[in-house]
Structures are given as C-alpha cells and as structure tokens.
Amino acid sequence: MRLILVAGTTRTAERDGISAAGATRDLLLHTPSADAEILVYGDTVRAPVTPVSPSGCPTPAAVTRAARELVGFEVTVVDGGLARPTGAPTVSVGATPGRDIAEADPVQTAPGAFAAAREYGRAIPDAELVVGETIPGGTTTAMAVLRALGEEWPTSSSLPENPVELKERVVEAAFESSEIAPGQAAHTPELAVRFVGDPVLAAASGLVAGAVESGTAVTLGGGTQMLAVAALVRHAGVLGPLTLATTSYLAADVPELRDATDAHDVALVVTDPGFDDAGPLSAFADGVAKEGAAMGGALHLADRAGSLADVTEGTLDVLSRLRGDYGP
Amino acid sequence: MRLILVAGTTRTAERDGISAAGATRDLLLHTPSADAEILVYGDTVRAPVTPVSPSGCPTPAAVTRAARELVGFEVTVVDGGLARPTGAPTVSVGATPGRDIAEADPVQTAPGAFAAAREYGRAIPDAELVVGETIPGGTTTAMAVLRALGEEWPTSSSLPENPVELKERVVEAAFESSEIAPGQAAHTPELAVRFVGDPVLAAASGLVAGAVESGTAVTLGGGTQMLAVAALVRHAGVLGPLTLATTSYLAADVPELRDATDAHDVALVVTDPGFDDAGPLSAFADGVAKEGAAMGGALHLADRAGSLADVTEGTLDVLSRLRGDYGP
Numbered sequence: 001m002r003l004i005l006v007a008g009t010t011r012t013a014e015r016d017g018i019s020a021a022g023a024t025r026d027l028l029l030h031t032p033s034a035d036a037e038i039l040v041y042g043d044t045v046r047a048p049v050t051p052v053s054p055s056g057c058p059t060p061a062a063v064t065r066a067a068r069e070l071v072g073f074e075v076t077v078v079d080g081g082l083a084r085p086t087g088a089p090t091v092s093v094g095a096t097p098g099r100d101i102a103e104a105d106p107v108q109t110a111p112g113a114f115a116a117a118r119e120y121g122r123a124i125p126d127a128e129l130v131v132g133e134t135i136p137g138g139t140t141t142a143m144a145v146l147r148a149l150g151e152e153w154p155t156s157s158s159l160p161e162n163p164v165e166l167k168e169r170v171v172e173a174a175f176e177s178s179e180i181a182p183g184q185a186a187h188t189p190e191l192a193v194r195f196v197g198d199p200v201l202a203a204a205s206g207l208v209a210g211a212v213e214s215g216t217a218v219t220l221g222g223g224t225q226m227l228a229v230a231a232l233v234r235h236a237g238v239l240g241p242l243t244l245a246t247t248s249y250l251a252a253d254v255p256e257l258r259d260a261t262d263a264h265d266v267a268l269v270v271t272d273p274g275f276d277d278a279g280p281l282s283a284f285a286d287g288v289a290k291e292g293a294a295m296g297g298a299l300h301l302a303d304r305a306g307s308l309a310d311v312t313e314g315t316l317d318v319l320s321r322l323r324g325d326y327g328p
Numbered sequence: 329m330r331l332i333l334v335a336g337t338t339r340t341a342e343r344d345g346i347s348a349a350g351a352t353r354d355l356l357l358h359t360p361s362a363d364a365e366i367l368v369y370g371d372t373v374r375a376p377v378t379p380v381s382p383s384g385c386p387t388p389a390a391v392t393r394a395a396r397e398l399v400g401f402e403v404t405v406v407d408g409g410l411a412r413p414t415g416a417p418t419v420s421v422g423a424t425p426g427r428d429i430a431e432a433d434p435v436q437t438a439p440g441a442f443a444a445a446r447e448y449g450r451a452i453p454d455a456e457l458v459v460g461e462t463i464p465g466g467t468t469t470a471m472a473v474l475r476a477l478g479e480e481w482p483t484s485s486s487l488p489e490n491p492v493e494l495k496e497r498v499v500e501a502a503f504e505s506s507e508i509a510p511g512q513a514a515h516t517p518e519l520a521v522r523f524v525g526d527p528v529l530a531a532a533s534g535l536v537a538g539a540v541e542s543g544t545a546v547t548l549g550g551g552t553q554m555l556a557v558a559a560l561v562r563h564a565g566v567l568g569p570l571t572l573a574t575t576s577y578l579a580a581d582v583p584e585l586r587d588a589t590d591a592h593d594v595a596l597v598v599t600d601p602g603f604d605d606a607g608p609l610s611a612f613a614d615g616v617a618k619e620g621a622a623m624g625g626a627l628h629l630a631d632r633a634g635s636l637a638d639v640t641e642g643t644l645d646v647l648s649r650l651r652g653d654y655g656p
Contacts, residue, residue, distance in 0.1 A: 040404070043453040072400070076368070076417050087448055089404050089417035120415055125371040125649075321453075 001073045001301070003064070003130040003221070003294055004207065005039055007032035007090070008080030010098035010106070010198035013137025017166055020053040020158035020288060021136035027051070028136040029083045035061035035134040035293045036077040036088035039068065043322055045087030050322050053158065057283035058319055060295035061134065063273065066314030067298035070307040073130070078117065078207065080135065081109070081199030093117040093206070095199035101144055102173035107202060110194035114206035121210025129211055130245070130301065131229070132221040132294020133200050141198035142228035144171040148192035149235050150183030153260040155224035156253045160287035171196070189232035201225070205232035212240040219243040220266070221297015223250035223290065227257070230264045239265070246296035248272035249284055271299040271308065278312045280319065329401045329629070331392070331458040331549070331622055332535065333367055335360035335418070336408030338426035338434070338526035341465025345494055348381040348486035348616060349464035355379070356464040361414035363389035363462040363621045364405040367396065371650055373415030378650050381486065385611035386647055388623035389462065391601065394642030395626035398635040401458070406445065406535065408463065409437070409527030421445040421534070423527035429472055429502035435530060438522035442534035449538025457539055458573070458629065459557070460549035460622020461528050469526040470556035472499040476520035477563050478511030481588040483552035484581045488615035499524070517560040529553070533560035540568040547571040548594070549625015551578035551618065555585070558592045567593070574624035576600035577612055599627040599636065606640045608647065 013019045013028050022028035027049050034047035038061040044050055051059035068075060079090040083097040093116040099106035135141075139155040146153055157163065175181060178195040185192035193202040208229055211218050220226035223246050230242055244257075244266050251257055251270040261268040275281035284290065302308045341347045341356050350356035355377050362375035366389040372378055379387035396403060407418040411425040421444040427434035463469075467483040474481055485491065503509060506523040513520035521530040536557055539546050548554035551574050558570055572585075572594050579585055579598045589596040603609035612618065630636045 041453050045448065045451040045453075078417075087419060087451060089406075089419045091415060091417045120373065123373040123415060125369050125373075 001128050002076055002126045003073050003297065004076045004078055005036060005132050005134060005294055006078045006080040006200050006204040007036045007082055007134045008095055008198065008200040009083040009135060010137050010141050011100045012140050012170065015170065017163050018140055019136040021051060021292065023052050023054055031136050032134040033082055033084045033086035035059055036086050038062060038065050039075050040077065040088045042318060046085045050324055053288050055283065055288060057288035058280055059293065060289050060291060061293035062318045063295045063311065063315050064293050064298040066311055066318045067302040070310055070314055071301050071305045073301055078203050080203040091120065093120060093203050095203050098198040101141055101196050102170060102177055104177045105195065107194050107197055107199050109199060110197065110202035111190040113199060113202040114190040117203045117206030118210035121207040122214040124211060124216065126216065128217045130219045130221045130294060130297035131204055131208055132297055133204055133225050134293045135198055135200040138198060138200060138225045140167045140170050141201065142225040143167055144174045144196035145192045145201055145228050146231060147171060147182040148180055148185040148196050149231055150186045151231055153227065154254060154256060156250055156290060158289050158292065187235060189235045201228060201232060204229045209233045209236050209238045212238050212242065219245050219297050219300065221245050221294035224254060227260055230266045234264050243267040243269060245269040245271065245300035247291050247299060249287065249290040250296065253287065253290055269300050271296060271303050273299050273311050275312060279316065281312065281315060329456050330404055330454045331401050331625065332404045332406055333364060333460050333462060333622055334406045334408040334528045334532040335364045335410055335462045336423060336526065336528040337411040337463060338465050338469050339428045340468050340498065343498065345491050346468055347464040349379065349620065351380050351382055357411045359464050360462040361410055361412045363387055364414050364416035366390060366393050367403050368405065368416045370646060374413045378652055381616050383611065383616060385616035386608055387621065388617050388619060389621035390646045391623045391639065391643050392621045392626040394639055394646045395630040398638055398642055399629050399633045401629055406531050408531040419448065421448060421531050423531050426526040429469055429524050430498060430505055432505045433523065435522050435525055435527050437527060438525065438530035439518040441527060441530040442518040445531045445534030446538035449535040450542040452539060452544065454544065456545045458547045458549045458622060458625035459532055459536055460625055461532055461553050462621045463526055463528040466526060466528060466553045468495045468498050469529065470553040471495055472502045472524035473520050473529055473556050474559060475499060475510040476508055476513040476524050477559055478514045479559055481555065482582060482584060484578055484618060486617050486620065515563060517563045529556060529560060532557045537561045537564050537566045540566050540570065547573050547625050547628065549573050549622035552582060555588055558594045562592050571595040571597060573597040573599065573628035575619050575627060577615065577618040578624065581615065581618055597628050599624060599631050601627050601639050603640060607644065609640065609643060
C-alpha cells in the first residue's frame with residue numbers, strides 16, 4: 001500500500017479570496033512543499049513555514065501524517081509543479097508551476113507531464129495506491145477543467161464560504177484567454193489541463209490512468225479536485241475501477257458528490273474523523289480546509305486498519321511535534 | 329529510523345576494469361537509478377535494467393530492500409549526481425554527475441552540494457539515520473579523496489580482484505590535472521571532493537556532517553567509500569559520534585579497516601549475512617560487490633531487530649520479484 005501525494009502550484013491561488021491553504025498570499029506557494037515534508041518526515045525541513053489557514057486551521061497534511069504513523073503505509077511525493085524548495089524526496093514527471101489560468105496557455109508542461117506520469121503509474125509495482133493532491137487554488141482550476149470536459153459538477157473550497165462567483169469569473173476569464181471553449185476538450189484531457197487547469201491535475205490524472213491500466217487498485221484520496229482527476233481519467237478512455245475516499249466535511253459541502261462519482265463509475269467512501277471537539281482540529285468541522293493532502297484517503301486507510309478512533313490524538317501529537325506555531 | 333541512500337555517478341567508472349557495479353560499461357550509469365528504485369519500490373520502475381555484476385552477482389540493493397521489508401525502516405534517496413532517469417523520489421542538493429577525475433575540476437557542484445546537504449542533514453527530524461551510497465567507480469574516487477586529505481588508507485573494490493594498480497594510476501592522473509596535491513585538502517573537504525572526488529562523496533559527507541552537528545545518531549552503512557565520508561566529516565571539523573556498519577565480506581577484504589575507523593574515532597560494526605551457500609548470493613561470499621547501497625547498515629538494522637537470519641530468504645524473495653533476470 002502506497003500513498004502518492006502530487007504536490008504543485010498554480011498562480012491562480014494568488015488572487016485574493018481564492019484559497020485558505022496558507023496564512024497569507026505570500027506563504028501559499030510554500031504550502032505544497034511543506035505538506036510533502038510533513039508527510040515524509042513529520043515536520044518541515046526546507047519549507048520556512050507550517051501551513052495554516054488564515055484563521056489558523058492546521059494543514060490536512062498533519063492528519064494524513066497521523067494516519068500514516070498509525071497504519072504504516074508508504075508515502076511517495078510526485079512533483080506536480082512545486083514553486084518553492086522542498087526537502088521531501090520527489091519523483092519528477094516534468095511538471096512546472098502553473099500560471100494563472102486567465103493567462104493564455106498556463107500549463108504548457110501538461111501533456112508531457114500527463115504522458116510521463118502515465119508511464120510511471122504503469123510501472124509502479126504496488127498492488128494498491130491512494131493518490132491525493134496539495135495545490136492551493138486547485139478547486140478553481142478543477143472547476144475550469146470540469147467545464148472544459150463539458151461537465152457541470154460543482155467544486156468545493158478550502159474556505160468556509162465557497163467564493164463561487166469569484167471562481168466563476170476566473171473560469172470565464174480562463175476560457176476567454178484560451179484556445180478551447182467549455183466542452184471542447186471532452187476527449188483530450190491533457191489539453192483541458194494545459195489550457196485551463198493546473199500541473200497537479202496533469203500529473204495526478206496521468207499517474208492514475210497508468211496505474212489503473214496496469215491493474216493497480218487506485219483510491220483517489222480527496223474531494224472535488226480528485227473528482228476532476230477521475231473525470232480526466234475517464235475522458236482519457238480509461239475505464240477500470242476507481243474509488244474516491246473523502247472526508248465527511250467535504251461530502252457535506254458538496255451534496256452532488258455521490259451523483260458525480262456515480263456518473264464517472266467511481267465508488268465513493270466518506271469517512272468522518274470526528275474532529276468536532278478536538279481543539280484546533282474543530283476548525284475542520286467548521287468547514288475550513290475540509291480536505292487536502294490525501295486526508296480522506298488516509299482516513300479511509302486508518303478506518304480499514306481499525307485505527308480511526310486514534311486519528312484525533314495522533315494528529316494532535318503530530319501538531320505538537322511541528323516546528324513553530326500551527327495555530328493563531 | 330531512516331536509511332538515506334545517496335545515489336550518483338562519476339564517469340571514472342567507465343574506464344575498463346574499474347567497477348563491477350553493472351553487467352556492461354554502458355549499463356553502469358543506470359545502476360544508482362535502479363538501486364534507488366529497488367530500495368523504494370522493490371523493483372525497477374524507470375531504470376531499464378536490474379543491476380548485476382559482469383559475473384551475474386545481484387546488486388546489494390536487493391539485500392538492503394530485504395532488510396527493509398523485514399525491519400520496516402524508512403528510505404529516502406538523495407540525488408548525488410544521477411545521470412540516468414529514476415522513478416525513485418529524490419531529494420536534490422544540487423549535485424550533478426561527476427566527470428572522470430583525470431579531467432580538471434570534475435565535480436564543480438561539490439562545494440554547493442556539500443553545503444546544501446549539510447543544511448538538509450541539520451533539518452532532518454529523525455533521531456537516528458543510516459547513510460549509504462551507490463556510485464559505480466566510487467572506490468577509486470574515494471581513494472583519491474583520502475589521498476587529498478593526506479590519508480593513506482586503502483579502498484576496497486566491487487571486483488573480486490581489486491585493480492589497485494589501475495586505480496593508483498587513475499588517482500595519479502587526477503592529481504596531475506588538479507589544482508591540489510595529496511594532503512593539500514586536509515582541512516577543506518569540499519575541495520578534495522571537487523578536484524579528485526565524486527558528487528556522492530560531497531552530498532553524503534555534507535549530509536552526515538549536518539546530521540551529526542544537530543545531534544542525530546548517524547551510522548555509515550558501507551565500506552571504504554563511507555570511510556572516506558567519515559574522513560571528510562572529520563576534516564570538516566565535525567567530531568560527534570559516528571559508526572561504520574559494514575559487511576563481513578568488506579571487512580575481510582580490508583584488514584586495515586579497524587585501524588582506519590579507530591583513527592577517525594568511528595565505531596565499527598561488522599555483520600555477516602551468511603550468504604555462503606545461498607545460491608546467487610554466494611557470489612558475495614566469493615568477493616563480488618562486498619558492499620554497496622547501504623547493505624552493511626541494513627544488515628546491522630536487521631541484526632538489531634533480531635531478523636538477520638531471515639535476510640537470506642528475504643533477499644531471494646526480493647530477487648524473485650524483480651523484473652527480468654538478475655543472474656547469469
């Protein structure tokens with residue numbers, strides 16, 4: 001059992017009010033690099049900051065790390081366009097940081113990264129994979145990619161109040177500057193990602209497509225960004241079994257999730273970590289973050305191993321070992 | 329507990345008769361990339377070949393992988409100048425492939441890699457590390473580096489008959505083309521590596537120096553290349569505790585090893601995996617490979633965990649799962 005975190009960036013996240021995956025706009029670009037380090041080492045190594053939301057909610061990577069310490073699964077990080085140094089070991093698939101999707105051709109490396117990740121996914125010998133993402137701003141690019149594929153499913157947000165109108169304006173601007181119109185990339189997922197997406201979607205969908213093609217059991221650990229990955233995989237013509245494992249917080253935010261997974265022939269598993277009264281973790285129950293860094297997939301693995309009840313204490317323990325403050 | 333494999337290349341290995349770390353000269357440069365994959369995944373992923381010696385002895389990485397499957401320690405790969413693609417996740421410290429040491433200035437990235445690896449080594453949160461290497465040709469560059477530091481200790485070989493005269497001629501050529509003379513780099517280890525060494529020595533010695541400085545318990549898993557790393561660390565003025573854990577095959581080949589480790593205030597642990605009658609593994613007992621890919625360190629961990637007796641069967645099992653042939 002191996003959990004693969006695809007970590008990268010899109011400058012779309014630097015627009016005001018798009019993402020809660022960092023305390024300030026300047027720190028957002030460090031979040032994926034720090035999340036990868038927390039998963040691998042249990043602490044930051046090169047990243048200058050432990051990711052928190054503006055309101056002080058700790059990164060979901062701490063939950064995934066706690067599940068890993070309980071269950072013992074392997075972790076591998078794929079560089080899906082990191083923009084800041086990480087001390088985590090990373091697999092390269094040729095992805096580079098994504099530009100703002102309102103610019104023309106924001107992810108030129110998407111087709112190459114999709115192909116390289118697909119080859120890599122085919123070659124991984126593990127029988128079972130969980131694949132997740134960390135990319136601030138990723139629900140906006142995921143929304144644009146779903147539209148490019150001709151799909152109208154909503155995407156969630158790391159903010160308690162989903163800035164849907166802002167995201168729709170950004171998506172509209174993306175199509176205005178792009179060579180494709182909504183629905184026009186239905187059978188060319190790598191072009192949907194290239195013109196209106198982000199490099200994490202390219203790497204993750206290639207990886208999942210290749211793994212499924214080679215008979216690996218793949219669980220997508222995450223919310224609507226991983227739903228977009230599932231859609232990309234299906235639009236690539238890969239029809240093998242897929243599961244989406246998400247948190248109860250994400251599922252509560254997106255009532256359409258079961259219909260969306262059904263529409264893509266994806267099994268849905270929802271896990272409640274029970275953070276309601278868990279000190280700094282109660283922010284999750286209040287709708288901050290909700291998902292990310294493969295949290296839903298990691299909770300599913302903890303549940304399967306009979307360790308779900310220990311995740312709260314484990315996460316608080318991980319937080320207590322992190323450098324610096326994680327809260328406000 | 330984390331085992332860190334520093335994987336890289338020097339074109340010094342491409343001279344005829346220098347190294348057994350590959351079936352042919354053309355395949356040598358793939359060996360570190362493949363070793364890293366075998367440690368991380370238990371099989372090759374992007375590397376086109378499973379490393380074997382010209383006589384068909386399997387790579388020591390299979391032994392390290394078997395120990396890992398028994399003991400469960402974490403593995404991290406540092407890119408110490410890889411020249412061929414790897415599917416293993418790697419930490420970058422800015423190392424690039426080393427040129428033949430008979431060329432002038434063969435490892436220009438050495439000072440930078442030493443410094444970046446030292447920072448990384450300081451930041452790793454684990455309480456205990458095992459550090460090993462995989463670099464064909466590495467005993468020749470290690471010999472040159474020891475001479476640059478003013479030390480006369482011998483180095484071993486992956487070949488059953490150590491080509492000492494050939495290596496001495498290469499080392500002589502290295503000093504002829506270099507800006508330093510033997511002994512002249514006694515207090516500037518990064519220059520010893522830059523002018524007559526290889527990028528793995530730069531990354532590994534920086535990493536170990538930083539880890540020891542931050543109070544981490546470090547075991548060097550390997551033979552005379554890791555002895556050279558210990559010497560570099562001491563010449564960098566880092567005097568904290570160090571252990572060298574090697575195989576009985578390496579120790580039998582280098583009778584001076586205990587004096588050499590004593591001279592550097594390094595504790596020595598020798599572990600016998602008992603491969604004498606173990607089918608393809610008996611080549612180790614015949615003096616092929618002897619060490620590499622942190623094998624001695626991994627055997628020490630297996631011994632400490634009470635699993636040493638299971639390493640033979642575990643290694644044969646790893647070999648049975650590798651793609652393609654590993655033997656003649």
